[in-house]
Amino acid sequence: MEVIKMKAIIADGSGGISVEQIRMPEISEYDSLVKMKSCLFCSTTDRHIVEKSFDFGLSYPAVLGHESIGIVIETGSKVRNFSPGETVSRAYSLYPEEFDKNGTASAWGGFAEYGKVRDWKAMLEDGLYKNLESVPGYFLYMQKLPHGLEWRKAMVISCQKEIYSSLKKVLFKKDARYLVAGAGTAGSLFAEFLKKKGALNVTLTARREKQLATALKLSSADHAISIENLAGTYDILIDSSGSVDFVEKIASQNLAPGAQIYSYAIYPDKKRFDSIRIDPLEHSVHDEVVSMLLDETINCAPYISFEFGIDDAEAAWQTILDRKSVKTAIIFENP
Structure with missing residues (x-):
């Protein structure tokens, strides 16, 4: 045959x-x-x-x-x-x-x-x-x-379905200050869906300026700021970067008291901080x-x-x- x-x-x-x-x-x-x-x-x-x-x-x-x-x-x-x-x-x-x-x-x-x-x-x-x-x-x-x-x-x-289903596990408050760590496809989609839901303050952060500029255009986020220039504090952090060091740096400097971290890209056995895992x-x-x-x-x-x-x-x-x-x-x- x-x-x-x-x-x-x-x-x-x-x-x-x-x-x-x-x-x-x-x-x-x-x-x-x-x-x-x-x-x-x-x-x-x-x-x-x-x-x-x-x-x-x-x-x-x-x-x-x-x-x-x-x-x-x-x-x-x-x-x-x-x-x-x-x-x-x-x-x-x-x-x-x-x-x-x-x-x-x-x-x-x-x-x-x-x-x-x-x-x-x-x-x-x-x-x-x-x-x-x-x-x-x-x-x-x-x-x-x-x-x-x-x-x-x-x-x-x-x-799109993967990110949207993960986002459903994130606390939504229209006036909360959201920070999305990572500006690849996942980060861009998290920010895009947050804006579609009506979030008023969504910021993207990453290391590379060119990637941030692309993500800002894709997602219509309110801000895109490199980690080196990130200032102020945020109420909710969604990680799409997969970098423990990156998230730890944000957690130590840029989270408001009582802020919540949601982990999409960091697996439980890798994390060194308190967070809620948002599996799709x-x-x-x-x-x-x-x-x-x-x-x-x-x-x-x-x-x-x-x-x-x-x-x-x-x-x-x-x-x-x-x-x-x-x-x-x-x-x-x-x-």
Whole structure:
């Protein structure tokens, strides 16, 4: 039998990426085959995976990518909640902990020409999962978009849902003085959503002036101030920087009495200060974020700095390494 292959972006485990041919996804009776449209590099998670600077427990070589969008082209015999022609988010060529027959592993696996999504709702209805809590989280994130939302207008939706769901765990006071540490995609989105909610005083802080200027434009925050020039005190600090030292410096100098720290990017075993962890529940805000995209309350386009085809993956990755990009996209058809 002829083995059908496709292109995918592979992390080799030694600090590099490459475009390789891997086997097409194999779908079960509860899976749908997806033709990928786009996948975005995550400058934090993907870089950790490529450089092995954080232990995700992954095997190598592995297919990168967790911010994918695609179109369903085929469904398994027991699929009831996806149909051909529907747009879906978070399709993967290989599911986490899955290997293809050549030993290629999954680092979520969205950077491939084809992927698959699991109809976990049908499996739950059929008794294959005991309850919602027993469904793997990465399946919950596989959600479809309405026909009125074209895939290009939803390219950043995974990141938007992640940040919006985390922000729901932050105390909201319209007149509170908010400080967002970090001015990358996550920091920009935290500030943008705070302003959309009606916050009157939102400040971004980071080390690099150029990044702050970009984040200020993206988010419509009230201020963007480098850590060296940060003055005054703030009521609520949201960390998106992932830097313990950075947050400790702010906590020692720029927080008002009784201020609260919320940690999005620093894991509990790394922190050296009191904070509330705000883990995302991406799937829980799907409908809200879709609604905001449909009525153009939020917009993905300003976050996309570069688009490349998959054959130019190494050049695309270089924009991440050079810190030239907010989001760099791989487009699987004529970027």
